[in-house]
Amino acid sequence: xxxxxxxxxRVAAGRNRVALPATWLELRAFGKAPTGQDDAKVDGSRxxxxxxxxxxxxxxxxxxxVHRFEWGALYGSLFQRWNQLGSLDYQYGDALxxxxxxxxxxxxxLGRPALDVLIPGFELNFRNAGFDxxxxxxxxxxxxxxxxxxxxxxxxxxxFGENHRAWLRAAVQIPTTNAWLHGEQHEDxxxxxxxxxxx
Numbered sequence: 001x002x003x004x005x006x007x008x009x010r011v012a013a014g015r016n017r018v019a020l021p022a023t024w025l026e027l028r029a030f031g032k033a034p035t036g037q038d039d040a041k042v043d044g045s046r047x048x049x050x051x052x053x054x055x056x057x058x059x060x061x062x063x064x065x066v067h068r069f070e071w072g073a074l075y076g077s078l079f080q081r082w083n084q085l086g087s088l089d090y091q092y093g094d095a096l097x098x099x100x101x102x103x104x105x106x107x108x109x110l111g112r113p114a115l116d117v118l119i120p121g122f123e124l125n126f127r128n129a130g131f132d133x134x135x136x137x138x139x140x141x142x143x144x145x146x147x148x149x150x151x152x153x154x155x156x157x158x159x160f161g162e163n164h165r166a167w168l169r170a171a172v173q174i175p176t177t178n179a180w181l182h183g184e185q186h187e188d189x190x191x192x193x194x195x196x197x198x199x
Contacts, residue, residue, distance in 0.1 A: 175187040
């Protein structure tokens with residue numbers, strides 16, 4: 001069924017030039033509505049961690065900055081998310097997210113422009129979350145901090161003309177340590193693949 005519906009917005013707050021900027025700053029906002037099912041039974045009990053939706057209104061604000069060099073692009077962002085009380089008297093901890101990323105076209109590194117369709121990247125993704133709470137008490141095995149190292153590969157797709165860009169991107173988010181998490185928690189690597197298009 002329908003999960004939690006969210007709305008994200010971003011606005012350019014500054015750039016070094018109007019046309020084809022090399023550096024720009026974005027302000028970002030996020031809101032989530034409690035539209036997903038949040039009282040489903042699993043094996044006869046209702047577990048807040050197994051619900052399609054949290055049953056809460058959540059929101060967040062942040063900023064991002066991008067700078068393009070001749071040899072690649074550098075990206076950084078900072079975002080704070082506030083989670084409200086949801087279904088089953090459960091509230092996920094508020095989270096601070098910070099990212100630093102670098103992408104460099106392979107053709108530039110090797111001096112072979114034909115290989116610029118391959119764009120390797122590397123990111124550091126940091127998350128600090130407060131304890132989840134149920135019935136007003138902290139959930140011991142929740143929250144804490146974690147740092148991921150994330151290599152990626154973006155492949156430019158042909159056939160979209162000069163004014164449109166499309167790409168296929170694959171990445172793996174690898175936790176550097178689980179020691180900063182509260183209680184008994186273990187994070188595994190997260191694989192992702194997707195298609196993007198720019199206008």
